[in-house]
Amino acid sequence: MRKIFPAEELARDGRFIRQTNEQRMGDPRGARIAGGNSGDRLAKLTPELANGPDRARALMHGIFVGEIQALEGAGRTCWDFEVGEDVPLELKLDMARQCWDEARHCEISVALAEHMGTELGEYAENALLYEAACNPDPVLRLTGVNRALEGLAIDVFNTMKEFGNMAGDPVLEFCEDWMLADEVTHVKMGSDWLRRLTENDKERLDKALEFQKVVDRLFSFNGFRGEEDDSPIQLTRRFRELAGFSDDEIDEIADMSREARVEASS
Amino acid sequence: MTETKRPREPFAPWDRRALPGLFDVDETAKRVGHYKWVELKLFEALGGWVATVPELDVKMRLGTHCYHHAWHADLFDKRLPELREMKTDRLTLPANDHMVAFIDAMTEPEEAAMTIEKLVGVYRVLIPHKIAAYTYHRNATSEITDMPTVRILDFILQDEFNDWREGEMLIQSMIETEEELDRAMIHQTKLEKLMLAAGGIAGPGSIGDPYVEIPEEN
Numbered sequence: 296m297r298k299i300f301p302a303e304e305l306a307r308d309g310r311f312i313r314q315t316n317e318q319r320m321g322d323p324r325g326a327r328i329a330g331g332n333s334g335d336r337l338a339k340l341t342p343e344l345a346n347g348p349d350r351a352r353a354l355m356h357g358i359f360v361g362e363i364q365a366l367e368g369a370g371r372t373c374w375d376f377e378v379g380e381d382v383p384l385e386l387k388l389d390m391a392r393q394c395w396d397e398a399r400h401c402e403i404s405v406a407l408a409e410h411m412g413t414e415l416g417e418y419a420e421n422a423l424l425y426e427a428a429c430n431p432d433p434v435l436r437l438t439g440v441n442r443a444l445e446g447l448a449i450d451v452f453n454t455m456k457e458f459g460n461m462a463g464d465p466v467l468e469f470c471e472d473w474m475l476a477d478e479v480t481h482v483k484m485g486s487d488w489l490r491r492l493t494e495n496d497k498e499r500l501d502k503a504l505e506f507q508k509v510v511d512r513l514f515s516f517n518g519f520r521g522e523e524d525d526s527p528i529q530l531t532r533r534f535r536e537l538a539g540f541s542d543d544e545i546d547e548i549a550d551m552s553r554e555a556r557v558e559a560s561s
Numbered sequence: 562m563t564e565t566k567r568p569r570e571p572f573a574p575w576d577r578r579a580l581p582g583l584f585d586v587d588e589t590a591k592r593v594g595h596y597k598w599v600e601l602k603l604f605e606a607l608g609g610w611v612a613t614v615p616e617l618d619v620k621m622r623l624g625t626h627c628y629h630h631a632w633h634a635d636l637f638d639k640r641l642p643e644l645r646e647m648k649t650d651r652l653t654l655p656a657n658d659h660m661v662a663f664i665d666a667m668t669e670p671e672e673a674a675m676t677i678e679k680l681v682g683v684y685r686v687l688i689p690h691k692i693a694a695y696t697y698h699r700n701a702t703s704e705i706t707d708m709p710t711v712r713i714l715d716f717i718l719q720d721e722f723n724d725w726r727e728g729e730m731l732i733q734s735m736i737e738t739e740e741e742l743d744r745a746m747i748h749q750t751k752l753e754k755l756m757l758a759a760g761g762i763a764g765p766g767s768i769g770d771p772y773v774e775i776p777e778e779n
Contacts, residue, residue: 296609296671306615306673366624367612373627374609378601379650384638391604391631394611398624401617425612 298375299429302422305367310416311360318419340454340527342462350527351458352413358451359404360420365448366397368428368440375431382433386492389484396477403470410466427510434492438503441485443510446535446548448478450520453531479538486539511548518556522549582703583769589707590644592698594652595763596691597637599660601653603687604630606668615673619680619731626728629720636713643709656764663687663755677735678748684728685745686752690762692721697768 307313340354341347372390376382405415424444430436452475459467493500514520520528530552535545572578584592607627614620641649655661667682699714736742761767 296606296613296668300609300612304613304673306613306620308615308617363620366620370608370611370624370627372608373605373631384601384634387605388631388635391608391628394608394624395628398621401621401624405617 296374299431300371302426302429305364305422305425307420312416312419314419314421318421338525338527339529340458342458347458348411348462351455351462352408352411353418354451354455355404355408355411356413356415356418358448358455359401359408359415360418361424361444361448362397362400362404364422364425364428365440365444366394366401368425368436369393369397371428372433372436376433382492386433386437386488389488393481393484396481400474400477403474407467407470423513430506432499432502434489434499434503435506437485437488438507439510441481442489442540443507444514445478445481445485446511446538446540447514447520447528449475449482449534449538450528450531452478453534454528457529475534479534482535482538482540490539508547508551511551512555515552515555517559518552518554521552521556523553523556526552578704580703580705582707583701584698584707586644589702589710590641590646590652592763593637593640593644593710594646594649594654595656595660596695597634597641597649597653598655599664599687599691599762600630600634600637602664602668603683604628604634606664607683609668610679613671613673614676614679616676616735619676619735622727622731626724629724633717633720636717640710640713656762656767657759659755659759660762660764663752663759666752666755677732677741677745680728680732680735681745681748682752684725684732685749686756687762688721688725688728690756690767692718692725694762694767695721701769 338344340350342351344350369390373387373394376387378384378387408415424440427439427444428436430439452471456468456471456475459465459469459471489500489503493503518526520526520530522530530545530549532545536542604627607623607630611620611623611627614623638649638653641652646652655664667687670678670682695714695718699711699718702710704711732745736745756762
């Protein structure tokens with residue numbers, strides 16, 4: 296088995312449909328949750344919205360395919376790097392633990408998707424998340440995946456947990472809360488390893504943080520994740536702090552989101 | 562002195578643990594180092610294969626089992642300093658070159674259409690050999706002096722039995738034609754030959770030697 300497995304070869308059965316991000320965002324059924332931005336549609340995800348339940352279904356399917364890719368990415372980090380030469384054993388042990396967590400998240404989210412009336416493959420998948428997990432530098436890979444993408448997962452799961460609460464759906468709320476706990480752990484892993492592996496390497500630290508910004512920007516989807524009242528996905532300060540984000544870093548993500556909104560609306 | 566009804570023996574009548582064991586500290590450390598190396602190679606492979614396997618249930622099982630074997634590697638890694646090996650990497654070694662050849666052959670399949678080969682290598686060859694070696698070690702070492710290793714092996718064996726059963730059921734559910742059965746058997750035979758040459762996961766003597774030495778007659 297080779298090192299660094301390309302995103303276009305990710306193994307899927309016939310039910311999955313792979314699309315580019317642009318194509319996926321063009322899907323009118325659930326687009327405004329996870330992307331796009333037009334004045335008439337951007338709104339916080341609530342059950343009261345006319346298309347709220349459909350948005351939530353689309354988002355849950357997106358969570359499911361995201362969890363598969365997170366599982367695949369963590370698994371590849373176990374394989375792609377050599378203990379001692381590239382990474383410490385403890386980093387790989389963390390990634391193996393993340394594999395287990397992501398496998399459970401796949402099980403949870405596919406069951407929740409079914410619970411919400413969604414069929415597997417009803418929405419398309421892009422491979423953006425896994426692509427971030429192909430970075431050949433383990434520090435950049437962990438920063439991009441564990442801090443940027445798993446950080447986004449904190450925001451998404453908290454939003455879905457609130458949606459479950461508002462919708463009176465205890466199953467959804469319960470499961471999202473558990474997944475949220477795991478995500479905080481994963482982001483903290485990213486924060487801890489970034490600090491440990493770049494302790495005496497400022498240049499690598501800067502590169503990793505820059506890569507994190509690139510990934511964060513890529514997943515900003517025109518500002519859908521932010522702190523405004525109508526942000527479909529709410530930026531979650533408290534949990535990000537628990538996971539090792541500084542106030543400045545959270546401010547920066549919020550600013551990035553605001554800028555993306557302005558850019559999209561103009 | 563404390564008042565008791567009557568004095569008691571240090572070992573209760575039902576406690577038949579004995580002091581002697583087959584392995585001294587150095588031999589135990591050497592074996593534990595080989596076990597750690599195998600667990601490391603296994604969890605790396607299971608993690609790497611996740612992206613290459615299209616069957617959803619298999620993909621998720623591999624992710625779960627990946628962590629089990631990483632945890633085993635961690636348990637063995639933590640045991641090594643207790644066996645006087647402070648630089649654990651020094652003993653994290655394959656038993657011999659044949660064992661390296663076995664792992665290379667086991668981890669070779671990558672194509673999406675080779676899930677059967679991937680599963681057979683792990684669940685029909687490697688894990689049964691691990692169970693055998695760990696059981697031998699668990700039963701042959703001193704349950705008093707080396708109880709920490711026994712305890713570790715008990716935890717690990719519980720995982721191994723569960724994973725073995727799950728993996729075997731996945732294989733059985735995937736083999737639907739004679740051609741698929743042949744593929745499984747051919748791959749198993751190829752890997753078993755390599756394992757035979759290695760003498761087991763810890764080299765010759767992995768599960769002891771049951772034969773009796775008979776002195777030659779003059």
